[in-house]
Amino acid sequence: MSSRLSVGILGATGIVGQRFIQMLEHHPWFEVAWLAASDRSEGRPYAEAARWRLKTAIPARVANMTISPAKPGGAPKIIFAALDAAIARELEPQFAAAGCAVVSNSSALRMQSDVPLVIPEVNGHHIALIETQAWRRASGGFAVTNPNCSAIGLVMALAPLHRRFELETVMAVTMQAVSGAGYPGVASLDILGNVIPYIAKEEEKMEEETQKLLGTLTDGRVEPAPFAMSAQCNRVAVEDGHTESVSVRLKHKAKPEELIAAWNDFRAEPQKLRLPSAPERPVVYMRTHDRPQPRFDCDLGGGMTTAVGRLRPCKVLDWKFTVLSHNTIRGAAGAALLNAELLKAKGYLG
């Protein structure tokens, strides 16, 4: 019998749900035991219900699993959730109330004051907010979230700078991949040969989530980081990988080699604990003048490493640089998986 913990996936047929299945196939701690999606998929074998969009095959064991109703009855106690926000807002609390650990990707609960919004390398200690949740007291269940796919790459690049030099101002302009919009997502006639300068609610999410992630946890609440922040988000005709042009002003002045060292030396709890999905190097600075590029660099560290490049002086703020992060791995399924690994390492998963 397997000694791995049984996990379920809510929204298992979607783009992020598929990544969960791919990343969990050989996971040493977790085993997929339950899948749920909408009424459209319920009762069907997974391979028939899902439009599989990944380059590896559907794991044989999962292909024949039947999609269950998206209800807590019969679900395992650890749930990875990959639902649209509107549906997540209704379903995730039901699973937490039923005693499940809900490890969510959606924006539904991210900014709720008692819900941890976590990147394990950046603010793993915010997980303590779980203890303030009513679900936790009533049933033992709780919810933990990971950030939006463009906020996560940005914060991975900002955190090492904020720790050493303190951020005063951040401006970020994104070029986001089409896989970030789910499946079928953006119509090909809208995106081919085009750039769409609007992604609903994305700029607001980037700004508020960045400040919560880099904020301070005191007395059971997170005080957002006080720096000024402005984001502009664009959808571009790239399959995977969100690229961001970032400018920053720092409180403590620094030399370029000091910034590069801050990125390259960055290690945190997931690396110390050797969590299975933790990349050896969370952030890598690329010195080649025209990198990072999504086609070549978004799979660095198995898609869990954030690539930074093109550091140069900024005539308006202090410095500007380019950031690249895999949106469905580090930006979604991999982020949630690393959160679950941290929860297990800290004893929250029984």
Ligand SMILES: NC(=O)c1ccc[n+]([C@@H]2O[C@H](COP(=O)([O-])OP(=O)(O)OC[C@H]3O[C@@H](n4cnc5c(N)ncnc54)[C@H](OP(=O)(O)O)[C@@H]3O)[C@@H](O)[C@H]2O)c1
């Ligand atoms: N794609 C990314 O890069 C990314 C990154 C970070 C965060 N996220 C977030 O992750 C979530 C999922 O995104 P996605 O890109 O995977 O979306 P998606 O491809 O559209 O998948 C949505 C999933 O939700 C299921 N679903 C829809 N209605 C449902 C209902 N009423 N009850 C139960 N399940 C239902 C769908 O099942 P059916 O197949 O049966 O319809 C499908 O499995 C979203 O909140 C998104 O914002 C996405």
